[in-house]
Amino acid sequence: MLEALFSLVAATGLLLGSPGPAPLALAASGATFGVKESTGFLIGILLGLCVAIVGATAGVAALLSAWPEARLTVQVCGALYIGYIAFNIATAPVLVQEHSAAAQPPSLLDGFIFNLLNPKAYAAFLAIFSQFLLPIEESGFSYIATGLVCLIVAAVVDFTWLCLGGSLRPLFHKPKQAKVIRVSFALLMVAAILFVFLR
Template sequence: MPEFLPPWPLLGAFVLASLALAVTPGPAVVYIVTRTLAQGWRAGLASVAAVALGNLGNAAGAALGLAVLFSVSALAFTVVKYAGAAYLIWLGIRTLRAAPAVATDTPPPARPLRQVLRDGFVVALLNPKTAIFFAAFLPQFMNPAGSALAQSLALGVGFVLIAATTDVCYVTAAAAVMPALRRAGRARAAGRYLTAAAFIGLGVFTAASGSRAGK
């Protein structure tokens, strides 16, 4: 396996976890779907691209920070993994306790595609929770014997691509079946439980495996 990728078992777990988190409806999915319902598939795809670019910036920032931290101390890798595991479990508990999103039949006002791109990019890039998520999520699948910067960058780009792919599927579905997706409150409620289970399960797995996960 190349230095910039973790071993196959960790890489497979990363893909599965990323799919589970990306496919369940969250704030970004709700924004993309409602923008599609308001202005059509072009605006939906523009929103997907904007959110992906903003998330990519956060992933790159998290990767650089992790690389610097791990170069200072080998112990930092284990500390970050345990801290990340605790944070993921907390995210799952908070997701379970959060009130379900209220579905609305009122779409957002139409905006020019340039403004859709700008707004989606700025909102995603300046969301500090996204950078914190990447800093907690990526180390769970990194091999401490490999390059921290290369692995975190590769995994960050991989997660963004997976999320963008699932978002495009949501845009396609929203454009095809607008009435059904406007009544997607039940899907968002189910997604809340799936997301919480993914966060908690990943955090427990990491805490149990500790620093041996990549060896």
């Protein structure tokens, strides 16, 4: 159980914490408007993530209950998606959104809509639930516990990006440093998937 929990936390942290749209938006907001002013945006992003978790949980649970033999197919699709995301992260251009001095910080509603319409969030949780489901005998509790762990990890990771926004923002304006960070995240994501398949 501890090994499964560690794998889930590590995979969730790497997948959600890699420099994608939400983390970069939080970092840019934190750098531009400050942590306090960006807290509503963070809460909105986490609420949108809750919808993605419920959607992915319901989808995976229904699929695997109806067709238990589909587990390997779902796992392979999840692994391919994580590999695709890792490739996109490693090869993405350097980009940080700039905000004008007169701009208002993004709101709670902005954050909610941002993640509600983010297909990466749904696909990421589909991949996580297919690969790293906690081994609890009652399947319903297994999905709930896995979802709660994912939400806690997401809250910690997103808050960290928000707090570190001021210090990370200059790095993403320097192509060499940005590339090293992106490739490192991508390699760590691929290593997490290989760990699951080889254990």
